[in-house]
Structure formats: C-alpha cells, structure tokens
Amino acid sequence: MFQTSQIIIVGxxxxxxxxxxxxxxxxxDILILEGGETPLKxxxxxxxxxxxxxxxxxxxxxLSHYYEKKRFLSCALHTFPPQKLLSFFKxxxxxxxxxxxxxxxxxxxxxxxxxxxxxxxxxKKNIIIKCREKVTEIFSGxxxxxxxxxxxxYKARKLVIACGGKSFPQTGSDGSIFPLLERLGHxxxxxxxxxxxxxxxxxSSLSGITVKNAIISTDYSGKKxxxxxxxxxxxxxxxxxxxxxxxxxxAVSSNKITVNFIPEFNTETCTR
Numbered sequence: 001m002f003q004t005s006q007i008i009i010v011g012x013x014x015x016x017x018x019x020x021x022x023x024x025x026x027x028x029d030i031l032i033l034e035g036g037e038t039p040l041k042x043x044x045x046x047x048x049x050x051x052x053x054x055x056x057x058x059x060x061x062x063l064s065h066y067y068e069k070k071r072f073l074s075c076a077l078h079t080f081p082p083q084k085l086l087s088f089f090k091x092x093x094x095x096x097x098x099x100x101x102x103x104x105x106x107x108x109x110x111x112x113x114x115x116x117x118x119x120x121x122x123x124k125k126n127i128i129i130k131c132r133e134k135v136t137e138i139f140s141g142x143x144x145x146x147x148x149x150x151x152x153x154y155k156a157r158k159l160v161i162a163c164g165g166k167s168f169p170q171t172g173s174d175g176s177i178f179p180l181l182e183r184l185g186h187x188x189x190x191x192x193x194x195x196x197x198x199x200x201x202x203x204s205s206l207s208g209i210t211v212k213n214a215i216i217s218t219d220y221s222g223k224k225x226x227x228x229x230x231x232x233x234x235x236x237x238x239x240x241x242x243x244x245x246x247x248x249x250x251a252v253s254s255n256k257i258t259v260n261f262i263p264e265f266n267t268e269t270c271t272r
Contacts, residue, residue, distance in 0.1 A: 001153070005031040005128075008147055008156035010135050010177065011163030012039035017118050019160055024125040031156070032127065033149055035134030035163070035172050040115040042164070042171035051111030052103040053089075053096070054082040067249075092117055134172075135163075138180050166191055194249035197240035198257070206234035215260040216243050220250040232259065 006027050009016045012034035020030050032039075046052060055062060059077045063070040086096060086104070094117060095107045106113055122129060130152075137148035138159070145159040166175025178188045210233050217227040230243030251257050 002146065002155045003031075003152055004155045005029050006156060007031070007158040007160065008033060008145065008154055009160040009162055010147070011161070012036075012129050012131070013162065013164055014040065014043050014118070015164070016160070016162035017122060019162055020127045021118075021121055021125065024127055028126065030125075030127045031154065032122075032129045033133040033135055033147070033154070034129060034131045035150070037131055039119065039129055039131065042168055042173060044111045044115055045171070046111055047103070047105060049111055050105050050109040051114050052105055053114065054085055054104050056082070056098050056102045056104060089114065089117065092121075135177065135180065138184060140184055167193070192249070192252050194252075195245050196248050197235060198238050198244055198248060198251055200238040203234055203238070204236050207236045209234045210241065211259075211261055213263065214243060215263045216247050216257055217260075218247055218251045218254045218257045220254050226250045229263065 006029040007020075007023055009020055009030065009032045012032045016032055016034075017039065020032055024030055043051070059074075059081050062077060062082070063074055066073055082104070089096070089106075094113060096104050097107050098104050119129075130149075133149040133151060135147055135149050139146040143157060145156050147154040147156070147159065161177060161181065163177050164173040166178075167173050169175075175191065178191075182188055210231060212231055213229065214232040215227055215229045216232065217225060219225050226247065228243045228247045230246070231241045232239055232243050233241035247257070
C-alpha cells in the first residue's frame, strides 16, 4: 500500500529543506524522506560545527569560485543572493558575524541553532520529515512517481532529488541514489573528489610543515593548466591546506601536480 503526497523530496539536508520551505508557499502536502537517523547531519559538521553559512562577497565574486560551472549557478545565486539568505534567518531572530576571511557565522557559533530554526520552520508549514527511510527504488509513471524506501512505499506527482553526492558516506552522502536515477534515464556525470587533501607518497617525514605562499599547478582536460597560490600543509599521508583544497578538483583528474615553493624567486634572481 502506498502513502500519497503531492511532493516528495529525497534528502533532508539544507537543499531538501530549503526546497520544501519554498514549495510550501504553494503546496500544503510535502513529504521529505531522509535515509539517516536525523535531518541535516552533514550540515551540522560545517565550519567545524560553527556553520560557515555564506560569504560576504558579492554574487559575481562567489560565482568566480565555481570556475567553468558559474553560468549554471548564475541565475540561482542572483535570484537568492547571500543577503536574502541572511535576511531569512535574521527575520527569525538569529544574528551573524563575519570573520577576517569573509566567512559568515551565526553569533552563537553553533550550527545546531540554524538547524533548529530550519526544522522549526518546517513544522510551522506542516512539512513532514521521515527519517530512516532510505530510498531504494524509484519508478516513473504517467504523472506519478512511485518511491520505495526502507520501511514504506510512497507516491507523488512531483519528486525532488536533493540527497547530495557521495562525499561523506557516514552522513548518508554515499552516492546510492545515482544508479536509481540512471535507471530513470538520467545521465550521471562522472563523480570525483573536490575540496579535499591529496595523497602524496614519500613526504610523511614533513608532516606538520606549512608553506605559506606556494604556487600549485596542474594540467587538466589534457591541455588546460590551472594554478593556485596560497598555503600548503604537509600531512601524514600527503598535502592539504587552502591552496590544495582549491586545486584538488583538477588534480584528481590529472594525477600530477607541480609546486613552486619560492615563487618570489625566478631563474634570474637565483643565478645572480
């Protein structure tokens, strides 16, 4: 037997909950299915538990950090810029501060306060969230979707997939949704790590050493070269730090990087 809703959203992360809150202005029958024990589990880990909600840069500055995908995100970020996001929370009594790097945090430094507010808004709008309901099958019929989850089966006229990628399996982001979407006819672009450290052999003895102003470069797509300047940190199994995180999305595809540890010196300077 199926339980029926007008809209089913798969994933109770910030994207799924934001979608539900927006849709609730026009629809009064919304169900969110969450595979984990609790909603917003990965969200609670952001910013070391403090939640770096957004950044104080303007929209064009934010888009520049999305590189070749910035056109895809342009409409969304111009429609709902950081100022609107902050206003949503400030109107409900939560205030924020900006650190020296431009990152914006709640004044309480608690991601849980933002999560609590979001769940409170869901409750006010009668949005139902069912946890421990991992979606295992999706069928698309004529004007209807059938969804099989861990404990029940559901139907809805509208289905939203908002369960993230496969970056953190312990929080539920394990990529298990993608085979289901492929069976529905969607093409899934190959997934690769990003915003992560890189595993590099033979440098474990340097663990803990930081290079403040290195230039890291890599080739990607066979011919393009991408470089980042910033801090590099040697770890027990490779390298990390802001510069490495920023270049990782390209480095994982080329499997090769070069590092200039003294960019202020060139060949002419060193041979004088």
